[in-house]
Amino acid sequence: DSGVTQTPKHLITATGQRVTLRCSPRSGDLSVYWYQQSLDQGLQFLIQYYNGEERAKGNILERFSAQQFPDLHSELNLSSLELGDSALYFCASSVSQRTSTDTQYFGPGTRLTVL
Amino acid sequence: AQSVAQPEDQVNVAEGNPLTVKCTYSVSGNPYLFWYVQYPNRGLQFLLKYITGDNLVKGSYGFEAEFNKSQTSFHLKKPSALVSDSALYFCAVRPHSEAAGNKLTFGGGTRVLVKP
Secondary structure: OOOOEEEOOEEEEOOOOOEEEEEEOOOOOOEEEEEEEEOOOEEEEEEEEEOOEEEEEOOOOOOEEEEEOOOOOEEEEEOOOOHHHOEEEEEEEEOOOOOOOOOOEEOOOEEEEEO | OOEEEOOOOEEEEEOOOOEEEOOEEEOOOOEEEEEEEEOOOOOEEEEEEEOOOOOEEEOHHHOEEEEEOOOOEEEEEEOOOOHHHOEEEEEEEEEOOHHHOOOOEEOOOEEEEEEO
8 A cells, every 4th residue: 555545446427527536645745646547648647746836747638637735635637528538547646846766656546437 | 758668568477487577768867767566456556766876776575677777778577476476567767857857757568477
């Protein structure tokens, strides 16, 4: 158990809908990262937050947004869902933002199925 | 931009035999390198990382990896594989540069099947 928690574990929804994925980082970690794992794209970095502020952006669609709250939990919002958004979404956390040697610890993921 | 290649989609090995999972990388400057393992229906578990110093890195569950700068490789090894090592293995790279952020760039993954 990495100490990173994600809810829900599974999410099934329809095209055009909006969903929210939630992540709680390990105790003491200030950075949260979101990754998407799909069969065709592999594991891809979406976005990073550090202590409430956006730190880095990757291949995140405009229909997707995220935020990190004062208690450091993070939410990833996915809107106008398409079939291709079906994937496993991982959250990871690390202690800081500037120390590149930090290890990122991953949560169990949320499996999103868009029908 | 950084990239990682895992040339083998699947590696089959008999239990008790040595296991090697290959990884090569491309990055500007010096790399930070990581190995993660993913068991079915589970998240990624950290195995080991190379930051600097000794080219041979030891990690969890008896795994080790050797950093080779001239060959830009970071192969994962285990002297004696167990059936329970059957899983999906990912190599990842992150550059030293702060400007690049802390994002990890992952390889496509290698499925390891250890047969009894």
